[in-house]
Amino acid sequence: MHVSHLALHNFRSYDLVDVELGPGVTAFVGRNGQGKTNLVEAIDYLSRLSSHRVASDAPLVRAGAPQAVVRAAVVKDGRTAVLEVEINVGKSNKGRINKSTLPRVRDLVGLVRTVVFSPEDLTLVKGDPGDRRRFLDDLLVLRAPRLAGTIADLERVLKQRATLLKTAGHARRGSASQESALSTLDVWDTHLARVGAELLVERLRMVDDLRPYVGDAYATVARGAGRTDATIDYKPSFDLPASREHHDVVEALLAELQRRRNDELDRGVCLVGPHRDDLLLALGRADDPTGTRLPVKGYASHGESWSFALALRLASYDLLRAEGDDPILILDDVFAELDAERRDQLAELVAAAEQVLVTAAVPDDVPKALAGARFTVAGGEVSRADG
Template sequence: MHVSHLALHNFRSYALADVPLGPGVTAFVGRNGQGKTNLVEAVDYLSRLSSHRVAGDTPLVRAGAEQAVVRAAVVKDGRTAVLEVEINVGKSNKGRINKSTLPRVRDIVGLVRTVVFSPEDLTLVKGDPADRRRFLDDLLVLRTPRLAGTISDLERVLKQRATLLKTAGHARRGSTSQESALSTLDVWDSQLAQVGAELLAQRLTLVEHLRPYVGAAYATVARGAGRDDAAIAYKASFELPHAATVDPAAPDRGELAQALLAELGRRRNDELDRGVCLVGPHRDDLLLSLGQSVPQSLPATGEGIGEGLGEGTGTRLPVKGYASHGESWSFALALRLASYDLLRSEGDDPILILDDVFAELDAERRTQLAALVAGAEQVLVTAAVAADVPEALAGTRYTVAGGEVTRAD
């Protein structure tokens, strides 16, 4: 799979852009602020309907415009389809395939699959749990596009439930208004248990599938590391059923829903006091560690990392707070490489996007990363200076300056 043509209208800094692309490596070279990242961001947006740089869509629309359009010709198995997303300020976005409007814009998700390496990847290691949850959910949607609906449903349930918690918490104890809110809250608890169990089951399975790829990727990019040095483990916001810890690749959704519902009941008073949802997939984390062997899942408390993990295990330390800068970068790269290898094992090569990442790496990691990705069907690279692009990624090059994208001969 590759993008053969990219066209933009009022996207970011571009009033208009028209860029031929092709298989192999394409590098966009230009000083910071010239718009090179905007080009690869547009390709990635078609994949996930979200940006790796900002949380919302509004910054993607050019200043003064009310609508942006991203259009790409995508080649798969020798056949070409034109995908288009219309980003509307203050209104619903629209998606089209070969000029036919889709019932829902999210139906375009997953038709193009991308894996992005960027300077922001360090937040996967050093950032908040929300960054790692987003990493998992983005990968889930690329593997199974229908899960975009599950994630949207969870966000809707959490929003409704948070409103009820605040209403019930502020109401006079025992009043009619509080009893009404609590009764309605029971309904939303059940919905949270069902949709939360589905997303939790998918995440547990994903982590189990991703684990061996992370170990192998870390051994490749970190000097002297072995396959067992890097590990990932899912940390839920409540104690998982025993069966889910024994076989996280095939968790029972019914058991997960029951356990989640029970924890919601146990924590209700705390939630009412604080007016926030304290239990569910939105409170979970992906734990990253370096050292010796680690169990497949960890207690909900996350306590005892490196201590009391089971007979025969050794000291294992969390990457966040303990790893050096180089080790942190190696782990971040390993997560992205593992994502690419997992997606590749299940279908077509994803499009690899290396967004200004080489400037953040030392010479050894630059060379290693370039060698690992050079054989991908399509690689899109951005760099401030041409010297930042390793020789292994020599290919088509464009100069980006003053809003113009010019092929460099």
């Protein structure tokens, strides 16, 4: 799978831009602020309907414009389809395939699959649990696009339930308004248990699938390092039942919601559910007979943290590739953050992908192993630089 053509209208800094692409490596080179990252961000947005740089869509629309359009011709198995997303300010977005409007914009999700490496990846290791949950959910949706609906349902349930917790918590104890809120809360507890258990079970399954890829990727990226035994584990916000079947997790989640209700009413927030879970990252020595592993956060060096972040992305790529077509690899200003050895190792590992898109501030930041097409990005213009 690869993108053969990208067209943007009122996306970020671009009024209008068209770029012809091809398989192999393509590098966009330009000083910071010239718009090179906007190009690869658009392709990634088309993949997941979210940006790896910002949390909302509003910054993606050019200042003063009512909407932005991202259009890409995608080649898969020799056949080309034109995918388009219309990002509207203050209104619902729209998706199209070959000019036909889709019933739901999220039907675009997963038709293009991307894996992005960026300087922000260090937050996967050093950041809050929310960064790691987003990593898991983004990968889940690429594997099973239907889960985009599950995640949206969970966000809706959590928002409604948080409002009820605050209403019930602030009402006079035993009053009619409190009783009404608590009764409604029971209904939303059921919704949370059902949709939360679905997402939790899928996350558990995916972590199990991803774990061996992470171990292999880290050992490759950090070859020669003292600690090369990398592991990941899922940490839920409550004790899981022995069975991880959906109905058993639903019952366990409902029981925990009842147990923690008073705490939730006191604090006015949802304390139980997949929105409170974490992905635990640990490192050890493969030759340590005790099998001791230390959390990466707080114990790993800066270099080890970067290696683990790269391993998570490489593992994502390897997992998706094992289940279908090569995802499009996007390396967004990542080489400037790496030392020479890790830079060469990463370039060597990704060079054989069907399509690799690289952004860099200067030509020397692009490793020799990633020779290919090159564009110069400056002043809102994108021009071919390799003849």
